[in-house]
Amino acid sequence: MNAATFAIIVASATPLIFAAIGETITEKAGVVNLSLDGSMLLSAMTGFAIAYTTGSVELGLLAGMATSGVVAFVVAFGGIRLRVNQIAVGLILTYFATKLSALLGGEFVRKPGPSVQKMSLPVLEDIPFFGEILFQQNPLVYFSFLLIIVSFWWIFHTRRGLDLQAIGERPEAAFARGIPVNSLRYFYTVLGGAFVGLGGAAFSLDAKMGWSEGHIANYGWIALALVIFGGWHPLRVAFGCYLFGAIQIVALKMQPTLPDLAQVLPIAPFPLMILTLVFLNMRVVQSFTMRFGGIGRLIRGTAPSALGESFWPD
Amino acid sequence: MSLELRAITKRFGSVVANDTISLSVGPGEIHGLLGENGAGKSTLVKILSGFITRDHGEIELDGTKLHLLSPNEAVANGIGILHQEPLVFLPFSVVDNFLIGSPKEYGHAEAYEALSRISEQFGFDLNPDVSASNLSIGERQQLEIARLLWLGARVLILDEPTTAISSTQREKLFATIRDLAGDGMSVIFVSHKLEEVQELCDRVTILREGKIAASVDLPSPVEYLVSKMFGTGVLPQTRRAKVNGSSLLELVNASASEQPGQIIDANLAVTRGQVIGLAGLEGAGQRTLLRAMAGFVPFTEGSFRVQSAEISELDYLDRLGLGFYYLPADRQREGLVNGLSITEHVALSVTDQSKVIDWNVARSEAARRIDKFSIKGTVESTPESLSGGNQQRLLLALMPEAPLLLLMEHPTRGLDIESATWVWSYLLTLSESGTSIIFSSSDLEELTTYSDQIAIFFSGRIIDQVDASEATVEELGLLIGGVRQR
Numbered sequence: 198m199n200a201a202t203f204a205i206i207v208a209s210a211t212p213l214i215f216a217a218i219g220e221t222i223t224e225k226a227g228v229v230n231l232s233l234d235g236s237m238l239l240s241a242m243t244g245f246a247i248a249y250t251t252g253s254v255e256l257g258l259l260a261g262m263a264t265s266g267v268v269a270f271v272v273a274f275g276g277i278r279l280r281v282n283q284i285a286v287g288l289i290l291t292y293f294a295t296k297l298s299a300l301l302g303g304e305f306v307r308k309p310g311p312s313v314q315k316m317s318l319p320v321l322e323d324i325p326f327f328g329e330i331l332f333q334q335n336p337l338v339y340f341s342f343l344l345i346i347v348s349f350w351w352i353f354h355t356r357r358g359l360d361l362q363a364i365g366e367r368p369e370a371a372f373a374r375g376i377p378v379n380s381l382r383y384f385y386t387v388l389g390g391a392f393v394g395l396g397g398a399a400f401s402l403d404a405k406m407g408w409s410e411g412h413i414a415n416y417g418w419i420a421l422a423l424v425i426f427g428g429w430h431p432l433r434v435a436f437g438c439y440l441f442g443a444i445q446i447v448a449l450k451m452q453p454t455l456p457d458l459a460q461v462l463p464i465a466p467f468p469l470m471i472l473t474l475v476f477l478n479m480r481v482v483q484s485f486t487m488r489f490g491g492i493g494r495l496i497r498g499t500a501p502s503a504l505g506e507s508f509w510p511d
Numbered sequence: 512m513s514l515e516l517r518a519i520t521k522r523f524g525s526v527v528a529n530d531t532i533s534l535s536v537g538p539g540e541i542h543g544l545l546g547e548n549g550a551g552k553s554t555l556v557k558i559l560s561g562f563i564t565r566d567h568g569e570i571e572l573d574g575t576k577l578h579l580l581s582p583n584e585a586v587a588n589g590i591g592i593l594h595q596e597p598l599v600f601l602p603f604s605v606v607d608n609f610l611i612g613s614p615k616e617y618g619h620a621e622a623y624e625a626l627s628r629i630s631e632q633f634g635f636d637l638n639p640d641v642s643a644s645n646l647s648i649g650e651r652q653q654l655e656i657a658r659l660l661w662l663g664a665r666v667l668i669l670d671e672p673t674t675a676i677s678s679t680q681r682e683k684l685f686a687t688i689r690d691l692a693g694d695g696m697s698v699i700f701v702s703h704k705l706e707e708v709q710e711l712c713d714r715v716t717i718l719r720e721g722k723i724a725a726s727v728d729l730p731s732p733v734e735y736l737v738s739k740m741f742g743t744g745v746l747p748q749t750r751r752a753k754v755n756g757s758s759l760l761e762l763v764n765a766s767a768s769e770q771p772g773q774i775i776d777a778n779l780a781v782t783r784g785q786v787i788g789l790a791g792l793e794g795a796g797q798r799t800l801l802r803a804m805a806g807f808v809p810f811t812e813g814s815f816r817v818q819s820a821e822i823s824e825l826d827y828l829d830r831l832g833l834g835f836y837y838l839p840a841d842r843q844r845e846g847l848v849n850g851l852s853i854t855e856h857v858a859l860s861v862t863d864q865s866k867v868i869d870w871n872v873a874r875s876e877a878a879r880r881i882d883k884f885s886i887k888g889t890v891e892s893t894p895e896s897l898s899g900g901n902q903q904r905l906l907l908a909l910m911p912e913a914p915l916l917l918l919m920e921h922p923t924r925g926l927d928i929e930s931a932t933w934v935w936s937y938l939l940t941l942s943e944s945g946t947s948i949i950f951s952s953s954d955l956e957e958l959t960t961y962s963d964q965i966a967i968f969f970s971g972r973i974i975d976q977v978d979a980s981e982a983t984v985e986e987l988g989l990l991i992g993g994v995r996q997r
Contacts, residue, residue, distance in 0.1 A: 356610065356617075356618070359603075359607055359610060359611055363600055363612075366603070367601075369598065370598035371612070372582055373612075374582065374586060374611055375585075376612055510582075
């Protein structure tokens with residue numbers, strides 16, 4: 198594999214990074230936004246439609262973020278204010294948004310439209326090997342790098358990140374310490390949703406340009422699986438996204454020469470994910486990781502204890 | 512530093528959980544808040560912590576009136592609460608736990624410094640870098656106390672802090688509380704344990720049924736405190752004739768333990784149709800004994816014989832088959848299924864072998880039982896829509912007609928007088944027809960009125976067994992407080 202192949206892997210994994218990191222942020226706060234597959238699709242549609250109509254890719258991306266931000270708000274409102282089961286709300290929204298995207302996106306199907314333009318970063322692009330992989334990409338890809346680093350740093354190295362973990366871990370204890378649990382849950386759910394939407398728009402305006410029904414090929418569900426595989430840790434989630442992207446691209450490359458293997462390879466990530474989780478959850482592995490700080494946390498990858506549970510003080 | 516509560520009132524629906532509660536705690540004072548479960552202590556703690564807001568009343572800290580609409584406000588004003596189960600984040604490190612909720616300008620450096628300073632002052636041994644899940648409950652309390660002090664607590668409220676810690680940890684905790692009071696801190700010590708309040712506190716306010724029953728300086732005579740805690744006489748006096756049946760069961764040197772609670776070396780003999788009351792402070796072992804006899808908790812030692820056959824190896828279902836029946840204190844959570852109608856409960860409780868439910872039969876059976884047990888509800892009513900008294904009637908209605916042995920926790924707790932009287936008249940009818948009843952209660956009047964024999968529990972042991980016809984409420988109070996043995 199040469200640098201060009203790696204560059205393609207990085208580019209193709211970018212929408213998945215946005216969606217999976219966005220969902221990680223949401224779930225860290227204790228809220229499950231299960232609507233990912235539908236809301237990404239709807240964002241891919243609105244993003245493309247707005248960019249196509251206005252000619253502005255930037256507006257398209259913002260529209261995509263806003264769309265999934267609204268969907269995420271509905272999840273939060275249902276789960277927090279109405280105290281409805283978050284899983285149920287998310288599932289219903291998935292199907293609703295999927296159908297809605299097909300309904301509203303009809304006139305944009307298979308039309309050529311604007312897309313995110315390549316922009317190499319001066320100096321950095323000349324780094325041997327890595328320059329081509331990482332820095333001869335487009336701004337969306339650079340932003341995904343930034344998101345991985347900033348979300349990791351925010352969650353594990355800032356006071357506000359500690360609050361974020363606290364409300365997903367034990368909301369009543371966070372509340373007792375004066376942290377506004379539900380306001381923060383709204384905030385992080387909508388924020389995470391906006392990144393999910395960016396992931397959707399990144400499909401239609403970059404990774405797989407244009408719009409068609411079911412355009413994102415169920416990447417929403419894959420992003421949800423990758424959050425679990427990634428142990429709710431931004432770095433491991435990102436690793437999972439790239440690994441998934443790599444397997445898809447390798448399969449594509451092998452299509453002409455080894456067609457049989459190329460067909461099997463794309464389904465390999467799923468059993469691989471399960472086996473990895475089984476291994477990491479073994480008691481001996483878990484207790485081994487307890488000896489280490491940051492790295493241990495990366496390997497342990499435990500779900501926020503209050504994930505999916507509503508909280509109210511009385 | 513002084514805290515003043517004036518006429519605090521809080522209602523939940525028709526229940527007045529706190530009824531014009533007033534109390535004041537001066538600087539350096541350790542003030543006990545004593546009462547049985549359900550007396551209104553935890554409501555008051557929740558109000559002070561800002562979790563719930565009061566309907567009426569004023570709270571004043573050092574002369575400043577507080578609204579206390581949110582925990583944020585409680586924390587900011589220096590009201591520190593140590594919750595019954597310390598509210599720490601188990602997966603996080605001690606130092607992260609220390610930081611969460613502190614002002615944002617504080618970072619790890621300040622937290623390390625403060626943690627080691629406060630730990631040294633009170634002799635705590637807290638490693639800042641281990642995860643909180645590795646700490647014992649006592650250490651988690653220390654972590655919380657240190658944190659509250661760091662955040663500038665001026666009043667410290669400890670809610671049942673000794674429930675889950677060892678006696679050495681308790682001594683350590685008490686020493687810390689005394690140190691804090693020595694420095695001028697106002698402390699409220701919430702507990703249902705009379706002896707601890709007596710040992711630690713300067714003054715005590717006793718709550719009963721949401722009201723202040725007494726407020727006195729300590730030490731004070733135990734019999735006085737007990738009488739205020741448990742109150743006197745609401746149940747009619749219908750002392751029954753003694754039954755002399757054949758021997759039913761025998762418990763010899765039996766021990767069992769669960770989390771929380773234990774019984775050590777218990778001996779008990781029960782005859783057919785006998786009513787045995789279990790008396791003791793909350794957590795003295797009555798519940799564990801009932802659950803062990805029902806088959807939920809294994810006996811680790813001793814023997815448990817029914818009509819001379821050893822049955823300690825039998826599990827709950829086997830014992831159910833023998834004719835045992837257990838009715839828990841938490842009727843809604845352990846006894847009934849919320850969301851299912853009375854008809855569905857009846858269908859569940861019928862143990863015939865058919866695989867298909869005949870709903871017409873179930874409905875008419877449900878209607879028959881509703882009538883027989885005077886339940887205020889319909890065949891479609893669900894438990895959560897019934898009052899406590901009707902829930903208890905429903906539980907009795909679901910029981911097989913004549914069990915051999917009925918094990919019951921707090922038969923009339925939370926019930927209105929009419930239901931309580933009805934429940935006992937039904938239970939006594941059962942016992943006349945040969946059912947033996949073993950029940951626990953914190954209502955001393957209930958124990959002396961309806962039991963034949965009363966077993967006295969004190970920290971896991973049956974320390975005495977008295978004939979109910981000879982026992983008085985005052986005497987029982989002394990015995991369960993562990994102050995006197997006969």
